[in-house]
Amino acid sequence: MDLVAIYQCLCDRTRLRILHLLLSGPLCVCHFQDVLREPQVKVSKHLRYLRENGLVEAERCANMMIYRLPAKPSAQLKANLACLQDCVREEKVFREDAARLKKLRDGFGPDTPTCVREPAKACC
Amino acid sequence: MDLVAIYQCLCDRTRLRILHLLLSGPLCVCHFQDVLREPQVKVSKHLRYLRENGLVEAERCANMMIYRLPAKPSAQLKANLACLQDCVREEKVFREDAARLKKLRDGFGPDTPTCVREPAKACC
DNA sequence: TTGTTATATACCGATAAGGGAATATACCTC
């Protein structure tokens, strides 16, 4: 995995949003769908892309997949994720995503997805 | 110019090499050709891409074009260029480029291009 | 003017990227 591959992962807005969310902790696919408000295929394909390039790791838990940032990121990846975290502050989309994620995590009514209402059961 | 556009510029190896060279100062196109050992079209087109996205600035000087990093880079760009400078250390291509550029700048025989032998005349 | 050097552009082909619709797989529950 070289530097170019990292930037190739970072050069799509959806993937940036995904990585930004992961900076605050592991998430399952339905979280992403809900927070990003993007269709399941789209999310799934971008996650696959990130995974194939070593930018995220995945683990099955019951019938859902939990995605997280690599436990041992390379120096290059670490540097770029830190840089990303600085840069996203300036853009609205990312702040909105963060706000929606917070809402989900805080728990909001009976219509929020199971994996959010019952994190223990959903392993995340 | 948003974050995605920056990463789109960074996700090609030739453009990374160009930006890396620019981190050590302005250069004209023939420098790039020589150091990168890439054909003129290729260099020119990547420079155009970078310019259109605000990652480099250009100025004509006599019959050559001098490219440089923006005088007033955005916070996002500044952060990413700093990150880039850290990351390139790990990869051979960049070190080799730097070595070739140094050779050129130190002046090497009568077969080096005019714009390198006579920097004053070439405004760089 | 003509020629020369430096750089840019147009055009073409090959490949990759990104998105959606439909379908498949994996796991759970009953």
Place this chain on the structure above:
DNA sequence: GAGGTATATTCCCTTATCGGTATATAACAA
């Protein structure tokens, strides 16, 4: 087993990217 939920994959289309060959432009020099 059947049915449900969560996620992945396949197929198809559209558009972007990258590279090369050939040609055009800009500025200088004689």
